[in-house]
Structures are given as structure tokens and as C-alpha cells.
Amino acid sequence: MTLKIGVIGTGAIGQEHIERLHNRLVGSTVVAVNDINLDQARAVAVRLTPAARVHETGQGVVSDPNVDAVVVTSWGPTHEEFVLASIAAGKPVFCEKPLATTAAACLNIVNAEVASGRHFVQVGFMRRYDKGYRLLKAQIDNGNLGAPLMVHCAHRNPSVPEVYAGDMAITDSFVHEIDVLRWLLDDDYVSAQVILPKKTRHSRADLDDPHMILLETAKGIRIDVEVFVNCPYGYDIQCQVVGEDGVGYLPEPMSVLTRKDARLSHEILQDWKLRFIDSYDVELQEWIEAVKIGEVWGPTAWDGYFASVTAEACVEAKHSGRIVPIKIGQRPAFYDRKPKRAAA
């Protein structure tokens, strides 16, 4: 069976997902698209998936009887509407992060999915599909490092565009650590603190950079993450898990060591897309396989909600200078269910 997919949002990542879902991955085809910029949607359809129907609205994609499942890659503030519509239509939905732009909106989605009694929603936290993170998680899960005690991370970008402003270092960049570390440690966060070190001269007047973010988990693990988005040298994701018996490091991306011009050197990636390009393929291929048997193997709506609650606590911690407790109600038993193949 070929899964017929409708994509809402034909911007940067929408185009990449359409290309992989339609041309590269196994078992899926893109049959419908929409973007608020209809000309762009039409041009993308012509270039990538000529037979697809171009709908005037995102709701039109969801209600298209030819669409089996929906991919939401539109602007964040539209996610809640399209995910809720997909649940109401009884269609599986893959929503790029964030699940919604507020914790309250994420909770609306959780409540709607629980009330439906079926698992429909997966959130696009692709780092769980990165080979390196999976190898590191295996070291933790098989007990090789002993119980984790501390985690030290860095999230560095060479630069960010003008539209990257306000608290996006937390809500757009650090949100990936929020999800992947919770999954890596199989633990929940209980508090957040944000420290602003001396500001880099490479940032703009209206953008704090770097940030030091400290999280504490329910098991007492301490996490520190440097988020530095104008660090000119490259895109660099570091993660080091300190356990009772050993230390595990996230593998570096593969690159050739060269000896040249009196230097011994490795290339450092410049673009986040290249760092996680394989993860997107694995993520969506597993999503296709799970959808075909009516399951969700990846990050759930509850995970999206938890990420949003944690991001909001971090933003509050940044602006108040206080340690902010992270309070979240009991996870609904609905999300305890172990799918047949818990891939991520």
C-alpha cells in the first residue's frame, strides 16, 4: 500500500519533506499540497509532485478524501489548527516542531487526541533519529555508563538570520535539546535556570547570545547546555553524558582528517540541514511504516506538550533570573501504551 500524503506549508522544510516523501522514501506519495502563498504551492507542486492537487486552504488538504495522512510544515502559529483538524478527520498527522506555539495550545491537541481514543499525532523532533544520538542512548540503556549523573551540551550555529529574534534561542534552537535529552535519559524535567554570559560582539543589539541553560530532572540529573547562535566557526552539536561508571560522547559527524599546510584538521559543518539530513529520512520512513499499521512510534503529542512547557519555563527563567519549577500534570495513561515497535 502506498500512503497518500497531503502537505500543508511549502516553505523551506515543506519542500524538503515533499521531495523525500514523494521521490526518495519507500511507500509514500504526495497527492495534495497547500500554502498560504498559493503561487509558491503551485510552483512547488509543478517542480516536485506535478500530479498533486493544490488546495486553497490547509483545511482543504485535511478533508481531501484522497489524502490518507497529513504533514504540517507551515508556520508554527498555524500548527494547532491543522493538527486538531487532522484528529477530527481521523487522519494521522506528522507536525514539524513546535507542536504548537504555546503549552496551552499543545494541551488542546493532547486532550483532543486522548478524547479521540486513537493515536494520530507525531512531532518532528528529528534528533531522536540521528545515528549518533541512538548509539549514545544504547550506551545509557545497556548500563555501560552506569546511572547518568550530569549532561554537558553545546548547541552552536555560525550565525542566524534577522528574523531570528526574541527568545528563539530557547523556543527554536534549544527546544531540540529539550526533547532529545528527555528521550535520551528517559526522565522528565523539574526545574530550569537560564544565565546570560557576556554577550558576543557577533550578535545584534536585540538578540541575547550566548545562553547557558541549566535543567534538573526528576531523577536528579543536572544538565547544562550552552546555546551560542553566532559562534562564527560552524554548526556544532555537542553532548557528553557523565555516568557513574563512564562518560559517553555524542559522535562527531564523519569527516576526513587532513594533513595540509602544516595543519592537521577536520572540516566542521556550517549548516544544520547537513548535520541532520539523514535523520529526516529515517524519521519520515519510520513514520510511514507506523502509520500504515495505525501506530505512532515517534515523539507524541505529549512529548510536544512537555517540550513546550519546558521552553516556557526556560523563557520565564531567562526573564526573571530565577530558578523556575517545571510543573506538568500527570501523563494520561493513553500515552503509556507501548506501541508494537517503539522505534523512538
Ligand code: NAP
Ligand atoms: P518557512 O520557510 O517560513 O515555511 C513555512 C511556510 O508556511 C511558508 O511558505 C508560509 O507562507 C506558510 N504558511 C504560513 N501560514 C500558513 C497557513 N495559514 N496555511 C498554509 N501555509 C502557511 O519555514 P520553515 O523553515 O519551512 O519552517 C516550517 C516549520 O518547520 C516551523 O514550525 C519550523 O520550526 C519547522 N522546522 C523544523 C525543523 C527541524 O529541524 N525539525 C527545521 C526547519 C523548520 P508565507 O511565507 O507566505 O507566510
